[in-house]
Amino acid sequence: MSAHPIPLYRQDERHPQARACAACEVRSAALFGVLDEGGLDRIHTHIAGLTLEPDIPVYGRGSAGPAVYTVRAGVVRFERTTARGDRRIVRLAGRGDLIGQEALLRRPYADEAITCTPVQLCRIPITLIDELGQDGGALPRELMQRWQSALDAAESWVAELSSGLARRRVLRLLLRLADHADEAGTIWLPRREEIGAMLGMTVETASRLVSQLRREAVVQPFGPRGARLDMTALHEALRAEDAA
Amino acid sequence: MSAHPIPLYRQDERHPQARACAACEVRSAALFGVLDEGGLDRIHTHIAGLTLEPDIPVYGRGSAGPAVYTVRAGVVRFERTTARGDRRIVRLAGRGDLIGQEALLRRPYADEAITCTPVQLCRIPITLIDELGQDGGALPRELMQRWQSALDAAESWVAELSSGLARRRVLRLLLRLADHADEAGTIWLPRREEIGAMLGMTVETASRLVSQLRREAVVQPFGPRGARLDMTALHEALRAEDAA
Protein backbone atom coordinates (compact mmCIF):
# COMPACT_ATOMS: atom_id res chain seq x y z
CA MET A 1 0.00 0.00 0.00
CA SER A 2 1.00 3.54 -0.57
CA ALA A 3 2.35 5.75 2.16
CA HIS A 4 0.14 8.49 0.85
CA PRO A 5 -1.17 10.58 3.75
CA ILE A 6 -4.87 9.96 4.11
CA PRO A 7 -7.03 11.24 6.95
CA LEU A 8 -7.38 8.42 9.46
CA TYR A 9 -11.08 8.72 9.89
CA ARG A 10 -11.55 8.00 6.25
CA GLN A 11 -8.76 5.67 5.60
CA ASP A 12 -10.84 2.55 5.35
CA GLU A 13 -14.00 4.05 4.04
CA ARG A 14 -12.80 5.35 0.78
CA HIS A 15 -12.90 3.62 -2.50
CA PRO A 16 -9.62 3.57 -4.37
CA GLN A 17 -11.08 5.61 -7.19
CA ALA A 18 -12.35 8.17 -4.71
CA ARG A 19 -8.80 8.61 -3.46
CA ALA A 20 -7.63 8.92 -7.02
CA CYS A 21 -10.20 11.60 -7.75
CA ALA A 22 -9.39 13.50 -4.55
CA ALA A 23 -5.72 13.44 -5.37
CA CYS A 24 -6.22 14.11 -9.04
CA GLU A 25 -3.78 16.74 -10.11
CA VAL A 26 -6.13 18.17 -12.68
CA ARG A 27 -9.17 18.14 -10.45
CA SER A 28 -9.18 21.83 -9.72
CA ALA A 29 -9.04 22.57 -13.39
CA ALA A 30 -11.33 19.74 -14.42
CA LEU A 31 -15.00 19.19 -14.53
CA PHE A 32 -15.48 17.99 -10.97
CA GLY A 33 -13.39 20.67 -9.42
CA VAL A 34 -16.62 22.18 -8.17
CA LEU A 35 -17.62 19.08 -6.24
CA ASP A 36 -16.80 18.66 -2.58
CA GLU A 37 -15.51 15.51 -0.93
CA GLY A 38 -19.00 14.17 -0.45
CA GLY A 39 -19.71 14.61 -4.08
CA LEU A 40 -16.55 12.81 -4.96
CA ASP A 41 -17.60 9.88 -2.81
CA ARG A 42 -20.72 9.52 -4.87
CA ILE A 43 -19.01 9.38 -8.19
CA HIS A 44 -15.96 7.28 -7.58
CA THR A 45 -17.38 3.93 -8.58
CA HIS A 46 -18.56 5.17 -11.92
CA ILE A 47 -15.49 6.90 -13.21
CA ALA A 48 -12.90 4.84 -14.96
CA GLY A 49 -9.38 5.92 -15.67
CA LEU A 50 -7.91 4.67 -18.87
CA THR A 51 -4.64 5.01 -20.70
CA LEU A 52 -4.36 4.94 -24.47
CA GLU A 53 -1.52 4.69 -26.93
CA PRO A 54 -1.11 7.28 -29.70
CA ASP A 55 -3.43 7.14 -32.71
CA ILE A 56 -6.20 5.30 -30.88
CA PRO A 57 -9.76 6.52 -31.46
CA VAL A 58 -11.56 7.56 -28.29
CA TYR A 59 -14.86 7.73 -30.08
CA GLY A 60 -16.10 8.02 -33.63
CA ARG A 61 -18.20 10.60 -35.38
CA GLY A 62 -21.86 9.74 -35.72
CA SER A 63 -22.18 7.36 -32.82
CA ALA A 64 -24.13 8.46 -29.76
CA GLY A 65 -21.93 7.41 -26.90
CA PRO A 66 -22.69 6.88 -23.24
CA ALA A 67 -19.79 8.84 -21.80
CA VAL A 68 -17.73 12.00 -21.77
CA TYR A 69 -14.03 12.15 -21.00
CA THR A 70 -11.66 14.39 -19.13
CA VAL A 71 -8.13 14.55 -20.49
CA ARG A 72 -5.66 14.04 -17.66
CA ALA A 73 -2.55 13.92 -19.79
CA GLY A 74 -1.61 13.96 -23.45
CA VAL A 75 -3.18 15.48 -26.53
CA VAL A 76 -6.36 14.47 -28.36
CA ARG A 77 -7.28 15.65 -31.84
CA PHE A 78 -10.69 16.12 -33.40
CA GLU A 79 -11.03 15.10 -37.02
CA ARG A 80 -13.64 15.54 -39.68
CA THR A 81 -13.79 14.27 -43.20
CA THR A 82 -14.61 16.85 -45.85
CA ALA A 83 -16.98 16.29 -48.75
CA ARG A 84 -13.97 15.62 -50.94
CA GLY A 85 -12.91 12.81 -48.68
CA ASP A 86 -9.81 14.14 -46.99
CA ARG A 87 -9.31 14.41 -43.27
CA ARG A 88 -9.15 17.75 -41.52
CA ILE A 89 -8.12 18.28 -37.90
CA VAL A 90 -10.36 21.00 -36.52
CA ARG A 91 -9.27 21.27 -32.89
CA LEU A 92 -7.01 19.88 -30.18
CA ALA A 93 -7.72 19.04 -26.56
CA GLY A 94 -5.20 18.74 -23.75
CA ARG A 95 -4.82 18.36 -20.04
CA GLY A 96 -7.96 19.41 -18.18
CA ASP A 97 -10.19 19.57 -21.24
CA LEU A 98 -13.54 17.83 -21.45
CA ILE A 99 -14.26 15.98 -24.68
CA GLY A 100 -17.34 14.35 -26.14
CA GLN A 101 -19.75 16.71 -24.36
CA GLU A 102 -22.35 16.36 -27.09
CA ALA A 103 -23.12 12.94 -25.61
CA LEU A 104 -24.72 14.75 -22.67
CA LEU A 105 -27.33 16.05 -25.10
CA ARG A 106 -27.89 12.56 -26.49
CA ARG A 107 -26.41 13.75 -29.72
CA PRO A 108 -23.97 11.70 -31.77
CA TYR A 109 -20.36 12.72 -31.46
CA ALA A 110 -19.65 15.54 -33.89
CA ASP A 111 -16.06 14.58 -34.64
CA GLU A 112 -13.73 11.68 -34.47
CA ALA A 113 -11.56 11.99 -31.37
CA ILE A 114 -8.14 10.34 -31.67
CA THR A 115 -5.18 10.30 -29.35
CA CYS A 116 -2.05 12.04 -30.58
CA THR A 117 0.29 11.12 -27.75
CA PRO A 118 -0.01 8.60 -24.94
CA VAL A 119 -3.16 9.83 -23.25
CA GLN A 120 -4.73 9.39 -19.83
CA LEU A 121 -8.47 9.86 -19.69
CA CYS A 122 -11.21 9.75 -17.11
CA ARG A 123 -14.31 8.18 -18.55
CA ILE A 124 -17.49 9.65 -17.07
CA PRO A 125 -20.89 8.10 -17.84
CA ILE A 126 -23.42 10.70 -18.93
CA THR A 127 -25.98 9.27 -16.51
CA LEU A 128 -23.68 10.35 -13.70
CA ILE A 129 -23.59 13.91 -15.00
CA ASP A 130 -27.36 13.89 -15.27
CA GLU A 131 -27.73 12.90 -11.62
CA LEU A 132 -25.29 15.46 -10.37
CA GLY A 133 -26.84 18.13 -12.54
CA GLN A 134 -30.28 17.67 -11.08
CA ASP A 135 -29.11 18.92 -7.72
CA GLY A 136 -28.97 22.37 -9.19
CA GLY A 137 -25.35 22.78 -8.19
CA ALA A 138 -22.54 24.44 -10.03
CA LEU A 139 -22.12 21.61 -12.50
CA PRO A 140 -24.30 22.96 -15.34
CA ARG A 141 -22.40 26.20 -15.29
CA GLU A 142 -19.15 24.31 -15.28
CA LEU A 143 -20.31 22.39 -18.33
CA MET A 144 -21.19 25.60 -20.11
CA GLN A 145 -17.71 26.88 -19.38
CA ARG A 146 -16.31 23.80 -21.11
CA TRP A 147 -18.49 24.36 -24.12
CA GLN A 148 -17.42 27.94 -24.38
CA SER A 149 -13.78 26.97 -24.12
CA ALA A 150 -14.20 24.48 -26.92
CA LEU A 151 -15.99 27.07 -29.04
CA ASP A 152 -13.24 29.56 -28.40
CA ALA A 153 -10.61 27.03 -29.38
CA ALA A 154 -12.42 26.20 -32.60
CA GLU A 155 -12.86 29.84 -33.57
CA SER A 156 -9.29 30.77 -32.86
CA TRP A 157 -8.29 27.74 -34.93
CA VAL A 158 -10.01 29.41 -37.86
CA ALA A 159 -8.48 32.79 -37.16
CA GLU A 160 -4.92 31.71 -36.42
CA LEU A 161 -4.27 28.44 -38.21
CA SER A 162 -6.37 28.60 -41.33
CA SER A 163 -5.09 31.55 -43.26
CA GLY A 164 -1.92 33.35 -44.10
CA LEU A 165 1.39 32.05 -45.33
CA ALA A 166 2.27 28.45 -44.58
CA ARG A 167 5.31 29.39 -42.53
CA ARG A 168 3.29 31.59 -40.25
CA ARG A 169 0.67 28.89 -39.75
CA VAL A 170 3.34 26.40 -38.76
CA LEU A 171 4.82 28.87 -36.30
CA ARG A 172 1.43 29.51 -34.74
CA LEU A 173 0.83 25.79 -34.49
CA LEU A 174 4.09 25.34 -32.63
CA LEU A 175 3.06 28.10 -30.28
CA ARG A 176 -0.15 26.26 -29.59
CA LEU A 177 1.57 22.94 -29.13
CA ALA A 178 3.75 24.58 -26.51
CA ASP A 179 0.63 24.94 -24.37
CA HIS A 180 0.34 21.18 -24.33
CA ALA A 181 3.96 20.54 -23.42
CA ASP A 182 4.57 17.89 -20.80
CA GLU A 183 6.26 18.47 -17.46
CA ALA A 184 9.69 18.10 -19.06
CA GLY A 185 8.93 20.86 -21.55
CA THR A 186 8.71 18.48 -24.48
CA ILE A 187 6.03 19.20 -27.04
CA TRP A 188 4.26 16.75 -29.25
CA LEU A 189 5.62 17.16 -32.76
CA PRO A 190 2.97 15.87 -35.15
CA ARG A 191 3.75 13.81 -38.18
CA ARG A 192 4.00 15.88 -41.35
CA GLU A 193 0.77 14.43 -42.60
CA GLU A 194 -0.96 15.54 -39.38
CA ILE A 195 0.45 19.04 -39.69
CA GLY A 196 -0.99 19.07 -43.16
CA ALA A 197 -4.42 18.05 -41.86
CA MET A 198 -4.27 20.76 -39.23
CA LEU A 199 -3.08 23.62 -41.39
CA GLY A 200 -4.53 22.72 -44.73
CA MET A 201 -1.27 22.03 -46.57
CA THR A 202 0.51 19.08 -48.12
CA VAL A 203 2.96 16.85 -46.30
CA GLU A 204 5.75 18.15 -48.50
CA THR A 205 5.10 21.73 -47.57
CA ALA A 206 4.87 20.80 -43.90
CA SER A 207 8.13 18.89 -44.14
CA ARG A 208 9.94 21.74 -45.86
CA LEU A 209 8.84 24.24 -43.27
CA VAL A 210 9.61 22.07 -40.26
CA SER A 211 13.03 21.33 -41.73
CA GLN A 212 13.58 25.01 -42.27
CA LEU A 213 12.64 25.81 -38.68
CA ARG A 214 14.91 23.04 -37.47
CA ARG A 215 17.81 24.57 -39.39
CA GLU A 216 16.91 27.89 -37.75
CA ALA A 217 17.05 26.12 -34.38
CA VAL A 218 13.50 27.15 -33.54
CA VAL A 219 12.55 23.50 -33.05
CA GLN A 220 14.71 20.47 -32.46
CA PRO A 221 13.43 16.90 -32.47
CA PHE A 222 13.52 15.17 -29.11
CA GLY A 223 12.58 11.55 -28.97
CA PRO A 224 9.96 9.94 -31.15
CA ARG A 225 7.26 12.44 -32.09
CA GLY A 226 8.62 14.92 -29.59
CA ALA A 227 10.55 18.17 -29.84
CA ARG A 228 11.94 21.07 -27.87
CA LEU A 229 11.19 24.64 -28.76
CA ASP A 230 13.33 27.72 -28.53
CA MET A 231 10.54 29.99 -27.39
CA THR A 232 12.58 33.12 -27.86
CA ALA A 233 13.42 32.27 -31.43
CA LEU A 234 9.82 31.20 -32.00
CA HIS A 235 8.43 34.49 -30.84
CA GLU A 236 11.04 36.34 -32.81
CA ALA A 237 10.13 34.44 -35.96
CA LEU A 238 6.47 35.15 -35.38
CA ARG A 239 7.12 38.80 -34.83
CA ALA A 240 9.02 39.00 -38.09
CA GLU A 241 6.23 37.15 -39.84
CA ASP A 242 3.45 39.35 -38.50
CA ALA A 243 5.36 42.52 -39.26
CA ALA A 244 4.29 42.25 -42.88
CA MET B 1 -35.96 47.64 -13.79
CA SER B 2 -37.37 46.07 -10.65
CA ALA B 3 -40.93 47.44 -10.64
CA HIS B 4 -42.49 47.88 -13.99
CA PRO B 5 -45.87 49.57 -14.45
CA ILE B 6 -48.72 47.22 -15.09
CA PRO B 7 -50.27 48.15 -18.39
CA LEU B 8 -53.85 49.38 -18.22
CA TYR B 9 -54.69 48.27 -21.70
CA ARG B 10 -54.74 44.59 -20.97
CA GLN B 11 -57.41 43.71 -23.37
CA ASP B 12 -56.49 40.10 -23.49
CA GLU B 13 -54.79 40.36 -20.12
CA ARG B 14 -51.40 39.91 -21.70
CA HIS B 15 -48.55 42.26 -22.14
CA PRO B 16 -47.80 43.22 -25.74
CA GLN B 17 -44.37 41.68 -25.57
CA ALA B 18 -45.90 38.51 -24.15
CA ARG B 19 -48.15 38.33 -27.17
CA ALA B 20 -45.18 39.00 -29.38
CA CYS B 21 -43.22 36.20 -27.74
CA ALA B 22 -46.17 33.81 -27.91
CA ALA B 23 -46.62 34.58 -31.56
CA CYS B 24 -42.92 34.65 -32.34
CA GLU B 25 -42.37 32.63 -35.45
CA VAL B 26 -38.98 31.46 -34.31
CA ARG B 27 -40.06 30.61 -30.80
CA SER B 28 -40.26 26.89 -31.31
CA ALA B 29 -36.73 26.94 -32.63
CA ALA B 30 -35.44 29.57 -30.27
CA LEU B 31 -34.21 29.62 -26.76
CA PHE B 32 -37.52 30.01 -24.99
CA GLY B 33 -39.28 27.40 -27.01
CA VAL B 34 -39.17 25.23 -23.93
CA LEU B 35 -41.09 27.72 -21.80
CA ASP B 36 -44.84 27.50 -21.41
CA GLU B 37 -47.25 30.42 -21.55
CA GLY B 38 -46.79 31.12 -17.87
CA GLY B 39 -43.08 31.30 -18.33
CA LEU B 40 -43.53 33.71 -21.18
CA ASP B 41 -45.61 35.99 -19.01
CA ARG B 42 -42.72 36.26 -16.62
CA ILE B 43 -40.19 37.28 -19.21
CA HIS B 44 -42.03 39.60 -21.51
CA THR B 45 -41.15 42.86 -19.85
CA HIS B 46 -37.44 42.20 -19.98
CA ILE B 47 -37.01 41.19 -23.55
CA ALA B 48 -36.51 43.90 -26.09
CA GLY B 49 -36.85 43.47 -29.80
CA LEU B 50 -34.51 45.55 -31.92
CA THR B 51 -33.84 46.03 -35.58
CA LEU B 52 -30.42 46.85 -36.96
CA GLU B 53 -29.10 47.98 -40.32
CA PRO B 54 -26.29 46.06 -42.05
CA ASP B 55 -22.74 46.47 -40.77
CA ILE B 56 -23.77 47.51 -37.27
CA PRO B 57 -21.88 45.93 -34.36
CA VAL B 58 -24.11 44.06 -31.92
CA TYR B 59 -21.32 43.80 -29.39
CA GLY B 60 -17.56 44.02 -29.37
CA ARG B 61 -14.87 41.56 -28.45
CA GLY B 62 -13.47 41.93 -24.97
CA SER B 63 -16.40 43.64 -23.32
CA ALA B 64 -18.46 41.71 -20.79
CA GLY B 65 -22.01 42.50 -21.76
CA PRO B 66 -25.25 42.16 -19.84
CA ALA B 67 -27.29 40.40 -22.50
CA VAL B 68 -27.55 37.61 -25.02
CA TYR B 69 -29.47 37.84 -28.28
CA THR B 70 -31.68 35.63 -30.35
CA VAL B 71 -31.57 36.24 -34.08
CA ARG B 72 -35.11 36.52 -35.44
CA ALA B 73 -34.14 37.49 -38.96
CA GLY B 74 -31.04 38.30 -40.95
CA VAL B 75 -27.42 37.19 -40.71
CA VAL B 76 -24.80 38.08 -38.10
CA ARG B 77 -21.09 37.47 -38.54
CA PHE B 78 -18.43 36.84 -35.90
CA GLU B 79 -15.08 38.48 -36.49
CA ARG B 80 -11.66 38.21 -34.94
CA THR B 81 -8.49 40.10 -35.63
CA THR B 82 -5.40 37.99 -36.17
CA ALA B 83 -2.00 38.75 -34.74
CA ARG B 84 -1.05 40.22 -38.09
CA GLY B 85 -3.86 42.67 -37.87
CA ASP B 86 -6.32 41.48 -40.47
CA ARG B 87 -9.92 40.59 -39.88
CA ARG B 88 -11.15 37.04 -40.11
CA ILE B 89 -14.78 35.97 -40.07
CA VAL B 90 -14.96 32.75 -38.10
CA ARG B 91 -18.68 31.93 -38.06
CA LEU B 92 -22.14 33.09 -39.09
CA ALA B 93 -25.42 33.10 -37.17
CA GLY B 94 -28.89 33.22 -38.62
CA ARG B 95 -32.54 32.91 -37.78
CA GLY B 96 -33.12 31.10 -34.50
CA ASP B 97 -29.49 31.21 -33.37
CA LEU B 98 -28.42 32.48 -29.97
CA ILE B 99 -25.42 34.80 -29.91
CA GLY B 100 -23.28 36.23 -27.15
CA GLN B 101 -23.81 33.28 -24.83
CA GLU B 102 -20.45 33.79 -23.17
CA ALA B 103 -22.06 36.71 -21.32
CA LEU B 104 -24.00 34.15 -19.30
CA LEU B 105 -20.70 33.00 -17.85
CA ARG B 106 -19.70 36.58 -17.08
CA ARG B 107 -17.00 36.27 -19.66
CA PRO B 108 -16.19 38.99 -22.16
CA TYR B 109 -17.54 38.44 -25.65
CA ALA B 110 -15.10 36.28 -27.59
CA ASP B 111 -15.72 37.86 -30.97
CA GLU B 112 -17.04 40.96 -32.54
CA ALA B 113 -20.61 40.35 -33.70
CA ILE B 114 -21.69 42.47 -36.66
CA THR B 115 -24.85 42.48 -38.72
CA CYS B 116 -24.49 41.46 -42.34
CA THR B 117 -28.04 42.14 -43.49
CA PRO B 118 -30.90 44.01 -41.87
CA VAL B 119 -31.27 42.05 -38.64
CA GLN B 120 -34.01 41.61 -36.09
CA LEU B 121 -32.83 40.60 -32.64
CA CYS B 122 -34.36 39.80 -29.28
CA ARG B 123 -32.22 41.17 -26.50
CA ILE B 124 -32.34 39.00 -23.38
CA PRO B 125 -30.70 40.19 -20.14
CA ILE B 126 -28.50 37.55 -18.59
CA THR B 127 -30.10 38.09 -15.20
CA LEU B 128 -33.33 36.82 -16.70
CA ILE B 129 -31.65 33.64 -17.87
CA ASP B 130 -30.16 33.20 -14.42
CA GLU B 131 -33.57 33.38 -12.75
CA LEU B 132 -35.19 30.99 -15.14
CA GLY B 133 -32.27 28.61 -14.90
CA GLN B 134 -32.53 28.29 -11.14
CA ASP B 135 -35.88 26.58 -11.42
CA GLY B 136 -34.08 23.53 -12.70
CA GLY B 137 -36.17 23.45 -15.84
CA ALA B 138 -35.14 22.58 -19.33
CA LEU B 139 -33.38 25.87 -19.93
CA PRO B 140 -29.83 24.80 -19.03
CA ARG B 141 -30.08 21.91 -21.42
CA GLU B 142 -31.42 24.20 -24.08
CA LEU B 143 -28.46 26.50 -23.55
CA MET B 144 -26.06 23.59 -23.90
CA GLN B 145 -27.73 22.70 -27.17
CA ARG B 146 -26.99 26.22 -28.39
CA TRP B 147 -23.39 25.95 -27.40
CA GLN B 148 -23.00 22.68 -29.16
CA SER B 149 -24.59 24.09 -32.29
CA ALA B 150 -22.17 26.99 -32.26
CA LEU B 151 -19.25 24.63 -31.74
CA ASP B 152 -20.42 22.47 -34.59
CA ALA B 153 -20.72 25.48 -36.85
CA ALA B 154 -17.22 26.66 -35.99
CA GLU B 155 -15.68 23.25 -36.55
CA SER B 156 -17.40 22.70 -39.85
CA TRP B 157 -16.20 26.17 -40.82
CA VAL B 158 -12.67 24.87 -40.44
CA ALA B 159 -13.37 21.67 -42.30
CA GLU B 160 -15.41 23.07 -45.17
CA LEU B 161 -14.39 26.67 -45.71
CA SER B 162 -10.75 26.83 -44.74
CA SER B 163 -8.96 24.48 -47.07
CA GLY B 164 -8.98 23.33 -50.62
CA LEU B 165 -9.11 25.29 -53.82
CA ALA B 166 -10.62 28.74 -53.73
CA ARG B 167 -13.38 27.86 -56.14
CA ARG B 168 -14.57 25.01 -53.99
CA ARG B 169 -14.53 27.18 -50.87
CA VAL B 170 -16.68 29.79 -52.60
CA LEU B 171 -19.13 27.12 -53.70
CA ARG B 172 -19.38 25.74 -50.18
CA LEU B 173 -19.92 29.24 -48.84
CA LEU B 174 -22.79 29.77 -51.25
CA LEU B 175 -24.28 26.50 -50.09
CA ARG B 176 -24.11 27.72 -46.54
CA LEU B 177 -25.58 31.11 -47.37
CA ALA B 178 -28.51 29.30 -48.94
CA ASP B 179 -29.43 28.12 -45.43
CA HIS B 180 -29.87 31.73 -44.44
CA ALA B 181 -32.02 32.68 -47.43
CA ASP B 182 -35.03 34.84 -46.69
CA GLU B 183 -38.62 33.86 -47.37
CA ALA B 184 -38.29 35.01 -50.97
CA GLY B 185 -35.37 32.68 -51.59
CA THR B 186 -32.87 35.53 -51.80
CA ILE B 187 -29.50 34.95 -50.21
CA TRP B 188 -27.18 37.50 -48.74
CA LEU B 189 -24.29 37.95 -51.15
CA PRO B 190 -21.36 39.29 -49.14
CA ARG B 191 -19.06 41.97 -50.42
CA ARG B 192 -15.92 40.57 -51.99
CA GLU B 193 -13.87 41.80 -49.10
CA GLU B 194 -16.13 39.88 -46.71
CA ILE B 195 -15.85 36.73 -48.79
CA GLY B 196 -12.11 37.17 -48.50
CA ALA B 197 -12.34 37.44 -44.71
CA MET B 198 -14.46 34.33 -44.54
CA LEU B 199 -12.47 32.11 -46.86
CA GLY B 200 -8.97 33.40 -46.38
CA MET B 201 -8.40 34.87 -49.82
CA THR B 202 -7.94 38.28 -51.38
CA VAL B 203 -10.75 40.43 -52.71
CA GLU B 204 -9.43 39.98 -56.22
CA THR B 205 -9.62 36.21 -56.02
CA ALA B 206 -13.10 36.40 -54.52
CA SER B 207 -14.19 38.74 -57.28
CA ARG B 208 -12.78 36.54 -60.01
CA LEU B 209 -14.54 33.47 -58.69
CA VAL B 210 -17.90 35.14 -58.10
CA SER B 211 -17.75 36.58 -61.58
CA GLN B 212 -16.94 33.18 -62.95
CA LEU B 213 -19.90 31.61 -61.15
CA ARG B 214 -22.13 34.37 -62.38
CA ARG B 215 -21.08 33.64 -65.95
CA GLU B 216 -21.88 30.00 -65.26
CA ALA B 217 -25.33 31.10 -64.04
CA VAL B 218 -24.79 29.47 -60.65
CA VAL B 219 -25.43 32.78 -58.94
CA GLN B 220 -27.09 35.92 -60.21
CA PRO B 221 -27.14 39.23 -58.34
CA PHE B 222 -30.54 40.27 -57.08
CA GLY B 223 -30.86 43.64 -55.47
CA PRO B 224 -28.18 45.26 -53.36
CA ARG B 225 -26.09 42.66 -51.58
CA GLY B 226 -28.53 39.96 -52.58
CA ALA B 227 -28.50 37.10 -55.07
CA ARG B 228 -30.40 34.09 -56.32
CA LEU B 229 -28.85 30.68 -56.58
CA ASP B 230 -29.36 27.93 -59.08
CA MET B 231 -29.18 25.13 -56.56
CA THR B 232 -29.01 22.44 -59.20
CA ALA B 233 -26.05 24.07 -60.89
CA LEU B 234 -24.47 24.72 -57.51
CA HIS B 235 -24.66 21.10 -56.46
CA GLU B 236 -23.44 20.06 -59.86
CA ALA B 237 -20.45 22.37 -59.62
CA LEU B 238 -19.67 21.06 -56.13
CA ARG B 239 -19.89 17.48 -57.27
CA ALA B 240 -17.47 18.20 -60.08
CA GLU B 241 -15.15 19.95 -57.64
CA ASP B 242 -15.20 17.17 -55.07
CA ALA B 243 -14.70 14.51 -57.69
CA ALA B 244 -10.99 15.31 -57.76
Add this chain to the structure above:
DNA sequence: CGAGCCGTTGAGGGGATTCAAGCTCAGTGG
Protein backbone atom coordinates in the same frame (compact mmCIF):
# COMPACT_ATOMS: atom_id res chain seq x y z
C1' DC C 1 16.90 -8.46 -46.51
C1' DG C 2 12.96 -6.60 -48.72
C1' DA C 3 8.62 -4.20 -47.61
C1' DG C 4 6.46 -0.36 -45.97
C1' DC C 5 6.04 3.95 -43.62
C1' DC C 6 7.76 8.41 -42.81
C1' DG C 7 10.52 12.24 -43.77
C1' DT C 8 13.25 14.92 -47.01
C1' DT C 9 14.54 17.30 -51.13
C1' DG C 10 14.27 18.67 -56.08
C1' DA C 11 11.97 20.21 -60.41
C1' DG C 12 8.12 21.91 -62.69
C1' DG C 13 3.53 23.68 -63.08
C1' DG C 14 -0.52 25.99 -61.48
C1' DG C 15 -3.27 28.68 -58.55
C1' DA C 16 -3.41 32.63 -55.66
C1' DT C 17 -1.38 37.01 -54.58
C1' DT C 18 0.36 41.39 -55.76
C1' DC C 19 0.34 45.49 -58.28
C1' DA C 20 -2.11 48.14 -61.32
C1' DA C 21 -5.64 50.11 -64.11
C1' DG C 22 -10.52 50.75 -65.40
C1' DC C 23 -15.22 50.17 -64.45
C1' DT C 24 -19.97 51.07 -62.43
C1' DC C 25 -22.76 53.55 -59.47
C1' DA C 26 -24.54 56.45 -55.73
C1' DG C 27 -23.92 60.71 -53.53
C1' DT C 28 -22.37 65.59 -53.81
C1' DG C 29 -22.14 70.06 -55.24
C1' DG C 30 -20.83 73.13 -58.91
Add this chain to the structure above:
DNA sequence: CCACTGAGCTTGAATCCCCTCAACGGCTCG
Protein backbone atom coordinates in the same frame (compact mmCIF):
# COMPACT_ATOMS: atom_id res chain seq x y z
C1' DC D 1 -27.42 68.89 -65.83
C1' DC D 2 -23.07 67.01 -65.29
C1' DA D 3 -18.45 66.84 -63.57
C1' DC D 4 -16.42 65.14 -59.40
C1' DT D 5 -15.61 62.00 -56.02
C1' DG D 6 -15.00 57.65 -53.53
C1' DA D 7 -16.20 52.98 -52.60
C1' DG D 8 -16.79 48.64 -54.40
C1' DC D 9 -16.17 45.45 -58.30
C1' DT D 10 -13.68 43.73 -62.23
C1' DT D 11 -9.93 42.43 -65.12
C1' DG D 12 -5.02 42.04 -66.67
C1' DA D 13 -0.08 40.93 -66.09
C1' DA D 14 3.72 39.48 -63.43
C1' DT D 15 5.32 37.26 -59.46
C1' DC D 16 5.46 34.00 -55.95
C1' DC D 17 3.98 30.51 -53.02
C1' DC D 18 2.32 26.09 -52.72
C1' DC D 19 1.01 21.75 -54.95
C1' DT D 20 2.13 17.87 -57.74
C1' DC D 21 5.05 14.41 -59.18
C1' DA D 22 9.12 12.12 -58.38
C1' DA D 23 13.17 10.11 -56.28
C1' DC D 24 15.81 8.94 -52.36
C1' DG D 25 17.28 7.79 -47.44
C1' DG D 26 16.40 6.30 -42.71
C1' DC D 27 13.93 3.40 -39.91
C1' DT D 28 11.09 -0.45 -38.09
C1' DC D 29 9.41 -4.88 -38.60
C1' DG D 30 8.10 -9.20 -40.49
